[in-house]
Amino acid sequence: MTRPGRIAAALFSSALIVVIACGGRADERAEPSSPAPFEATGIITFGSVSLNPASEHEVFRPFVDHVASRLREVGIGRGRVVVVDSISKMVEELNEGRIDVYIDSPFPVGFVWKRTEIDLLLRRWKRGSETYRSVVFVRADSGVNSVADLAGKMIAFGEPFSTSGFLMPKAALASTGLMLDNYEDAAASIPPDRVGYVFSNDAENTMFWVLKGKVDAGAVNEDYYQALAGSRVSELKIILTTEAVPRNLVCVRRSLDPRVTDALKDLLLGMDEDEEGQGVLKGFEETARFDPWPGGPERQLAGIMDLIQYVEEDVGQ
Numbered sequence: 001m002t003r004p005g006r007i008a009a010a011l012f013s014s015a016l017i018v019v020i021a022c023g024g025r026a027d028e029r030a031e032p033s034s035p036a037p038f039e040a041t042g043i044i045t046f047g048s049v050s051l052n053p054a055s056e057h058e059v060f061r062p063f064v065d066h067v068a069s070r071l072r073e074v075g076i077g078r079g080r081v082v083v084v085d086s087i088s089k090m091v092e093e094l095n096e097g098r099i100d101v102y103i104d105s106p107f108p109v110g111f112v113w114k115r116t117e118i119d120l121l122l123r124r125w126k127r128g129s130e131t132y133r134s135v136v137f138v139r140a141d142s143g144v145n146s147v148a149d150l151a152g153k154m155i156a157f158g159e160p161f162s163t164s165g166f167l168m169p170k171a172a173l174a175s176t177g178l179m180l181d182n183y184e185d186a187a188a189s190i191p192p193d194r195v196g197y198v199f200s201n202d203a204e205n206t207m208f209w210v211l212k213g214k215v216d217a218g219a220v221n222e223d224y225y226q227a228l229a230g231s232r233v234s235e236l237k238i239i240l241t242t243e244a245v246p247r248n249l250v251c252v253r254r255s256l257d258p259r260v261t262d263a264l265k266d267l268l269l270g271m272d273e274d275e276e277g278q279g280v281l282k283g284f285e286e287t288a289r290f291d292p293w294p295g296g297p298e299r300q301l302a303g304i305m306d307l308i309q310y311v312e313e314d315v316g317q
Contacts, residue, residue: 041075041077042074042075042076042077042260043068043076043077043078043079043080044064044067044068044071044076044078044079044080044100044101044260044264045079045080045081045082045098045099045100045101046060046064046079046080046081046082046099046100046101046102046103047081047082047083047084047090047093047094047099047100047101047102048060048081048082048083048084048102048103048104049083049084049085049086049087049089049090049104049108049161050083050085050161051085051161053083053085056081056083057081057083059284059285060081060083060284061081062280062283062284063280063281063283063284063287064079064080064081065078065079066276066277066280067079067264067267067268070267071260071263071264071267073263074257074259074260074263075257075259075260076260082098082099086316086317087108087111087112087315087316087317088316088317090102090108090112091111091112091115091116094112094116094117094118094253095115095116095117097253097255099253100252100253100256100260101250101251101252101253101264102118102250102251102252102253103124103248103249103250103251104248104249104251105163105164105245105247105248105249106163106245106246106249106301106304107163107167107168107171107304107307107308107311107315108161108163108315109249109251109301110301110304110305110308110315111308111312111315111316112251113251113301114305116253117253117254117255118251118252118253118254119251119252119254119261120249120250120251120293120297120298120301121250121251121252121261121264121265121268122249122250122265122268122269122290122291122292122293123246123247123248123249123250123290123291123292123293124247124248124249124250124287124290125247125248125287125288125289125290125291126247126248126285126286126287127223127247127285127286127287128286128288129223129247129288130246130247130291131244131245131246131247132164132221132222132223132244132245132247133164133168133221133222133241133242133243133244133245134164134165134168134169134172134219134220134221134222134241134242135169135219135220135222135225135238135240135241135242136155136169136172136173136217136218136219136238136239136240136241137210137217137218137219137220137225137236137237137238137239138210138216138217138218138236138237138239139210139211139213139235139236139237140234140235140236140237141235142216142217144216144217144239145239146239147173147176147178147239147240148176148178149239150173150178150195150216150217150239151178151192151193151194151195152190152191152192152193152194152195153190153195153196153216153217154183154186154188154190154195154196154197154198154215154216154217155173155180155195155196155197155198155215155216155217155218155219156186156197156198156199156200156205156206156209156210156214156215156217156218156219157169157170157197157198157199157200157206157218157219158199158200158201158202158203158205158206158219158220159199159201159202160199160314160317163245164220164221164222165203165206165219165220165221166199166219166314167311167314167315168242168245168307169219169240169242170197170219170310170311170314171307171308171310171311172240172242172243172307173195173240174310174311175307175310178195179193179194179195180194180195180196180197181194181195181196181197182196182197182198183196183197183198184198185198186198186209186214186215198215200218203220203221203224203228204228206218206219206220207220207225207228207229210236211229211232211235211236217239222241225238243303245303245304246293249297250268250290252264268290269290269291269292271289271290272288272289272290
């Protein structure tokens, strides 16, 4: 072969190698590469108030994990639960931006709402109910026929954090003009112009103390009253029933990314519509659903804000 022929053959072979290396035909284009998967690294933090943080974590953890796993499109990668031991501490955590979502009953929420920048997002149907109220009751043979007759007597409330077992009935009694003082001993002597109260720390204890005459009156969630009294309900009578208030409220820090707030709201509103969501809700203290506030949150909270003045110091403990 002549020198020009050898050069031409070499050039042809090189061209063939290039075509093969590029995938066959010279005019064939490479497939575009897939974009790297989106990595959600954000954290959404739910806050709660309890003197038993380990138990509260157990209650919240499955719910928070479920919610966080469905907020990846707005950058949330995981959820966190923070439990504090007072409502005042919750105000501090929200103001410092360390908690994003706060779920609680209306009196604590009202206290927090006055002191920090939160938005009232949704209502939570805790234990299957959208609202609840309290009853104040006495023994039927006690001679106490109205709240005015409680002057000089002792009443048992439940836990200091409880809306239905303490804050709501105390505020309702105080709004009638009664002056209430806290005592350690249920047998303490009460001045005739005051009402004494002690904490039983449990609705069942409250019922038992009234039936046994350890205290003159008790206050419990209306839903528990019949069940706790059982066959002895005829031995009791109710002298006060409070107004109904929302069972639980979902609040968000106002400075939270609006995309996260909107996605969270949509997610919670739809949780009761699929089997997995229903299971998570049931495990979260038998939550039935989340729904919008009828008439708007400010209207629903108005009555609570009227009463909170009577228990503001108690709520802030």
